Amino acid sequence: MKNLKFLVLIVWCCLFMVVTQSCKKYEEGPAISLRSKKARVVNVWKAEKATEDGRDVTNDYKNITWEFKDDGKFIITVKDASFSLSLNGTWEFNSDKTKIITIMDGEKTESEILRLKEKSLWVKQKETHGSTVHTIELHLIPA
Numbered sequence: 001m002k003n004l005k006f007l008v009l010i011v012w013c014c015l016f017m018v019v020t021q022s023c024k025k026y027e028e029g030p031a032i033s034l035r036s037k038k039a040r041v042v043n044v045w046k047a048e049k050a051t052e053d054g055r056d057v058t059n060d061y062k063n064i065t066w067e068f069k070d071d072g073k074f075i076i077t078v079k080d081a082s083f084s085l086s087l088n089g090t091w092e093f094n095s096d097k098t099k100i101i102t103i104m105d106g107e108k109t110e111s112e113i114l115r116l117k118e119k120s121l122w123v124k125q126k127e128t129h130g131s132t133v134h135t136i137e138l139h140l141i142p143a
Contacts, residue, residue, distance in 0.1 A: 037097050040116050041068045045140035052136050065143045074102050115139075 045068070047061035067075040074091040077084065089104030100111045100123060114137070115122035121140040126133050 035118060037093065037116060038070070040118055041091075041100065041121065042070045043068060043121075044143040045121055046143040047138055048141045049139040050136070052134050054135075061138070066140065068100075074104070076104070111138075 045066045047058060047064065049056070050058045050061040063078055063080050065077045065079075067077070068091055069075070072090050072092060074089045076087045076089075078086075087104055089102055091100055091102045093099065094101055094110070098113055100113060102109045102111070109125060111123035111125040113122070114124055119142055122138065123140070124135060124137045127136055128134075
């Protein structure tokens with residue numbers, strides 16, 4: 001009887017590990033979280049690290065914050081010693097919650113979620129400048 005209980009416990013643990021690994025949506029994200037994806041996104045974020053095509057461009061983002069609100073509103077704020085500018089828009093997830101879609105002045109941007117934790121949001125997006133496409137990766141932390 002004792003061996004049977006032990007065997008059931010081992011099978012249960014293995015099953016739990018398989019299920020939680022298969023539920024993991026983001027390559028760098030947690031296997032399981034008690035907070036919803038929306039609750040983890042809703043925050044004011046700042047760049048801890050930023051790269052463009054693999055080059056470190058963190059300094060270009062040091063005065064920017066991204067605010068995702070619970071009601072679907074989105075605000076980007078740029079603050080410098082001499083000015084402050086806020087841009088408003090909306091945000092939502094795509095259907096399988098692997099991307100964040102922001103819409104500002106009719107322009108839609110899709111950012112692939114790489115990591116989504118309570119204190120860490122990593123996203124990757126493509127930006128087009130003329131005929132050149134750049135890959136931007138942002139590692140955000142709470143502001």
